[in-house]
Amino acid sequence: MNSYFTSTLFRKTLAALSGLFLTLFLIGHLVGNLQLIMLSGSAAQEQFNEYAFFMTTNPLVKILSLLTYTSIILHTILTIFLAIQSKNARPVDYAVSSGSENSSWASRNMPLLGVLVMVFIAIHMKSFWYEMHWGQVGNDPWGNQDLYTVTVTAFREVWYTAFYVFSMIILGFHLNHGVASAFQTLGLKTQKYLSPIEKFAGAFSILVPVAFASIPIILYLQSL
Ligand code: HEM
Numbered sequence: 070m071n072s073y074f075t076s077t078l079f080r081k082t083l084a085a086l087s088g089l090f091l092t093l094f095l096i097g098h099l100v101g102n103l104q105l106i107m108l109s110g111s112a113a114q115e116q117f118n119e120y121a122f123f124m125t126t127n128p129l130v131k132i133l134s135l136l137t138y139t140s141i142i143l144h145t146i147l148t149i150f151l152a153i154q155s156k157n158a159r160p161v162d163y164a165v166s167s168g169s170e171n172s173s174w175a176s177r178n179m180p181l182l183g184v185l186v187m188v189f190i191a192i193h194m195k196s197f198w199y200e201m202h203w204g205q206v207g208n209d210p211w212g213n214q215d216l217y218t219v220t221v222t223a224f225r226e227v228w229y230t231a232f233y234v235f236s237m238i239i240l241g242f243h244l245n246h247g248v249a250s251a252f253q254t255l256g257l258k259t260q261k262y263l264s265p266i267e268k269f270a271g272a273f274s275i276l277v278p279v280a281f282a283s284i285p286i287i288l289y290l291q292s293l
Pocket of ligand 1: 098102105121124125133134135137186190193194197198201216220233240281282284285
């Protein structure tokens with residue numbers, strides 16, 4: 070029992086579960102953020118800021134937020150550890166490097182993709198989450214913190230918008246391999262479910278990043 074908790078299988082299972090929890094977070098976060106472009110002007114400002122107030126004060130959401138931060142930290146530490154471990158287990162590279170014939174580009178570059186997603190999350194949280202919790206965000210006419218103005222102002226900048234679009238492409242590749250691989254680790258990618266899981270991972274890794282990327286693009290175009 071004790072050795073299970075220090076085993077590679079346990080670490081892989083935790084990495085898969087934290088990763089799948091983060092994909093659920095992404096769906097919720099996407100739905101919330103789509104409010105930025107569903108309405109416009111002061112209606113969008115009022116609704117988004119009310120939503121942000123609810124998300125930062127509701128006790129249940131606070132627990133989900135804590136689970137999200139924990140999952141990000143756990144997933145990062147575990148996957149870095151597992152990548153180093155598998156590199157050390159094979160100090161000499163495969164004689165025939167596993168090219169596109171037997172593995173996808175994303176699967177061979179998961180550590181790089183993961184680091185780039187981390188860089189995105191760090192910059193993203195500094196811009197919005199840190200500003201909302203510890204910055205000097207003014208109030209809107211309805212008395213809520215004006216996170217809407219902070220967000221739309223950020224995407225008036227073409228480079229900041231381009232950085233988001235680039236990061237969503239990276240996120241798409243990371244999800245493409247990550248989601249399918251998490252199901253495999255959990256033992257669910259059996260012959261019967263192989264095709265539906267691969268189809269789901271493929272669709273998820275395109276639709277979610279494209280929907281996310283549409284937000285900065287639309288906000289940038291609206292600001293012109
Ligand atoms: C591209 C469109 C996106 C927009 C407009 C956006 C906007 C925001 C805003 C306004 C906040 C602050 C709200 C708060 O602290 O409750 C926030 C928090 C956050 N965002 Fe995003 N976001 C986007 C994409 C993403 C993506 C793709 C990820 C992950 C890969 C992500 C991860 C996070 C995390 C972890 C937080 C902190 C959540 C919490 O405190 O519970 N965001 N985002």
